Amino acid sequence: MAESTESLFETPLGALHRELGGRMVPFAGYAMPVQYPLGILGEHLHCRAAAGLFDVSHMGQAELVGENAATALEALTPADVAGLKPMRQRYALLTTDAGGIFDDFMVANFGNRLFLVVNASRKHEDFARIEAALPAGVKLNRLPDRALLALQGPGAVAAIAPLAPALAAMKFMDVAEVTIAGVPCFVSRSGYTGEDGYEISVPADAAEAFARTLLALPGVAPVGLGARDSLRLEAGLCLYGNDIDETTSPVEAALVWSIGKRRRMEWNFPGAERVRDELANGTQRLRVGIRPEGRQPARGHTAVHVPGGEAVGEITSGGFGPSLNGPMAMGYVARAQAADNTPLELMVRGKPLAARVAAMPFVANRYAR
Amino acid sequence: MSDLKFSKDHEWVAMEGDVATIGITDHAQQALGDVVFVELPELGRMVKAGEACAVVESVKAASDVYAPISGRVVEVNSALGDNPGTINSDPAGEGWFFKLEATAPAELAELMDDSAYHRFVEENA
Numbered sequence: 001m002a003e004s005t006e007s008l009f010e011t012p013l014g015a016l017h018r019e020l021g022g023r024m025v026p027f028a029g030y031a032m033p034v035q036y037p038l039g040i041l042g043e044h045l046h047c048r049a050a051a052g053l054f055d056v057s058h059m060g061q062a063e064l065v066g067e068n069a070a071t072a073l074e075a076l077t078p079a080d081v082a083g084l085k086p087m088r089q090r091y092a093l094l095t096t097d098a099g100g101i102f103d104d105f106m107v108a109n110f111g112n113r114l115f116l117v118v119n120a121s122r123k124h125e126d127f128a129r130i131e132a133a134l135p136a137g138v139k140l141n142r143l144p145d146r147a148l149l150a151l152q153g154p155g156a157v158a159a160i161a162p163l164a165p166a167l168a169a170m171k172f173m174d175v176a177e178v179t180i181a182g183v184p185c186f187v188s189r190s191g192y193t194g195e196d197g198y199e200i201s202v203p204a205d206a207a208e209a210f211a212r213t214l215l216a217l218p219g220v221a222p223v224g225l226g227a228r229d230s231l232r233l234e235a236g237l238c239l240y241g242n243d244i245d246e247t248t249s250p251v252e253a254a255l256v257w258s259i260g261k262r263r264r265m266e267w268n269f270p271g272a273e274r275v276r277d278e279l280a281n282g283t284q285r286l287r288v289g290i291r292p293e294g295r296q297p298a299r300g301h302t303a304v305h306v307p308g309g310e311a312v313g314e315i316t317s318g319g320f321g322p323s324l325n326g327p328m329a330m331g332y333v334a335r336a337q338a339a340d341n342t343p344l345e346l347m348v349r350g351k352p353l354a355a356r357v358a359a360m361p362f363v364a365n366r367y368a369r
Numbered sequence: 370m371s372d373l374k375f376s377k378d379h380e381w382v383a384m385e386g387d388v389a390t391i392g393i394t395d396h397a398q399q400a401l402g403d404v405v406f407v408e409l410p411e412l413g414r415m416v417k418a419g420e421a422c423a424v425v426e427s428v429k430a431a432s433d434v435y436a437p438i439s440g441r442v443v444e445v446n447s448a449l450g451d452n453p454g455t456i457n458s459d460p461a462g463e464g465w466f467f468k469l470e471a472t473a474p475a476e477l478a479e480l481m482d483d484s485a486y487h488r489f490v491e492e493n494a
Contacts, residue, residue: 008456040428041403117494226402295406295450297426320405320428325407349424 001222011057012207013149020222028120030058033224040226047193047231048363051153052223055216056192060123061146061201064114066138073107075133078250078269080260084109089173089188091258093250094126099274100246101253102129104238108175108188115175115186117148117199119240146186147207151214152197152223152231154366159217160198167198172367181213193229194235194365214304233328234321236289236360242300243287243316243330251278252332254287284312286338290329290346291361292353295320296345297327304333305345305352312337315346321362328362329355335353373390373461375486376479378419381461389422389438392465393425393456396490402427404456407443411465416440418476425456428433438476440469 008031017024022033033055035043046052066072070082079092089108096102103126105118118126131140151160161168164180170189180186186201202210214220223231229239238244244253250270256279263269267276292298297320304313318329329346337344340359345352374382379397383390398404406426416422416436423434445467449455456464471477481489 034429035402041402041405044428230428296408296454297431299404299431320426322403322428 009058011055012204013055013057013266015288016208016211017222018054022222022224025225027225028058030043030120032058033222034226035224036222038221040224040230041322042166043221043223043227044230046221047153047195047223047227048323049154050219050221051151051155051197051217052158052193052227053211053220054150054152054223054228055147055211056150056199057147057204057207059148060096060116060118060120060126061143061148062116062127062130063110063117063141063143064116065112065141068135069114069138070109072134073130073268074139074263076270076314076344077107078259078263078272078275079107079157080262081107081114083260083262086111086173089175089190090239093255093258094129095250095269095271095275096246097270098246099249099271099278101240101244101248101250101255102126104240104244104255106188108136108186108192110175110177110186115201121241143201145204146201147204148201149207149211149214150191150193150197150199151220152191152193152195153219154196155219156195157368159220160214163213163217172366172369174197181210183210189368192235192237193231194237194361194363195231195367196368224310230319230322233317233319233330234323234361234363235365236330236362238287238330239310239317248332249278249283251275252283252285252287284336285332285334287316287330288338289358290315290318290331290344290355291358291362292327292346292355293328294353295326296353298348298353298355299331302329302331303347304331305347306337307343307345307352307354312344323363328358330360333357373483374437374480375483375489376435376480377489378435378437380434380437382437382477382480384471384474384477387471388443388472389440389469390439390465391469393434393460394486395460398457398460398464401425401432402429404453407449407453407456407466409447409449410442412442412445414442415472416442416469418479419475433466434466437480438469438471439473442467443470444468444475473489
């Protein structure tokens with residue numbers, strides 16, 4: 001049961017996690033807290049009721065500088081980066097030449113630079129791919145000396161605003177450079193829970209004291225990776241490596257909204273041919289939300305069938321939604337089965353479990369739009 | 370819990386006559402986290418020692434529960450269906466899983482007593 005966490009990387013908050021009673025597990029090469037003594041269920045519900053503090057320092061942070069940085073990045077993503085207004089952030093995909101998804105990431109326009117946050121499991125590949133595509137005059141600066149904290153939940157703004165009133169004026173997907181408790185921070189009003197909140201990049205050497213400051217705010221409790229996963233699944237958000245990867249296209253993954261309108265006229269991003277074809281002719285399969293009947297969860301890799309019939313897909317993420325108070329999943333099904341409410345059967349341990357296609361998010365998001 | 374016996378898969382067994390009540394240990398429920406669903410064996414099913422015969426699901430993952438001894442399933446704790454959290458709050462009491470009519474009661478001797486189980490947990494921590 002106990003897996004060795006030796007030879008794993010530590011975030012700047014490793015010692016704090018242990019002090020808080022975090023149960024450390026390997027994740028993307030890092031020792032990370034899957035939960036604290038409150039437990040996944042309690043941490044999940046606390047985040048939806050008050051505010052949760054997450055260490056996401058394992059994720060990759062970098063900045064892209066140079067006059068044509070946005071155009072350079074557009075060579076690798078179908079997102080509209082050039083049209084991203086100053087102090088705004090956007091969700092984007094890196095696509096493969098074959099039209100798969102190389103990674104998903106956040107890009108923010110801080111005026112004099114683009115700020116990127118990519119998945120921990122993909123950061124080395126992502127940064128190498130970006131660097132290899134850069135023209136003269138555009139430079140990628142990796143930021144390994146920065147930690148990343150997420151403060152998420154309906155209580156987040158009230159908890160942190162006394163430290164920096166400017167935070168309260170931000171809208172969903174705004175970014176700002178703000179000094180909070182004496183620490184210069186890159187802040188975005190976004191997250192991975194479906195709740196209002198902030199992701200805050202801080203210098204690694206200030207991270208522990210900063211985290212302690214946030215944990216001392218009213219209503220703030222530490223939340224581990226376990227609840228991070230159940231929160232994002234309730235919010236209908238993809239996990240790279242589970243729900244999207246190099247074999248899934250942006251159209252199959254129902255992430256067409258992340259493709260810029262202009263980019264859909266230019267068709268000059270990696271894999272544009274496949275995306276263009278799929279938008280015109282449809283795809284074989286689509287990512288959908290799935291709700292099993294009853295209380296039994298169906299996990300990733302569970303086969304999806306038509307009732308009493310053939311296999312039409314597979315679950316990519318599945319579990320129990322503490323706020324939903326029921327099981328939930330997402331996965332890929334054949335296009336004919338992708339409409340909301342379509343009955344399905346999930347083969348769990350050899351037995352069919354009745355389920356239906358369901359709209360996502362499973363729990364309504366509460367972004368500060 | 371001194372008259373309970375324990376398996377290496379972290380189940381406990383309480384014998385009363387030839388009927389064994391089986392559940393998971395406090396250590397196991399802590400490791401699993403909050404239980405949200407439990408699948409219990411069918412009544413009358415014959416199970417062998419070490420056979421997976423129930424499933425316990427936490428928010429995060431599904432885990433098998435094994436029969437610590439061989440026998441026939443004579444009762445299941447259907448109250449867990451509505452209140453799976455009982456497995457966390459009272460694992461050695463109201464959180465029991467199922468009862469077996471033992472077909473090879475001698476197998477009980479293969480299981481650990483309380484102090485041996487605690488040593489086992491510490492050694493495998």
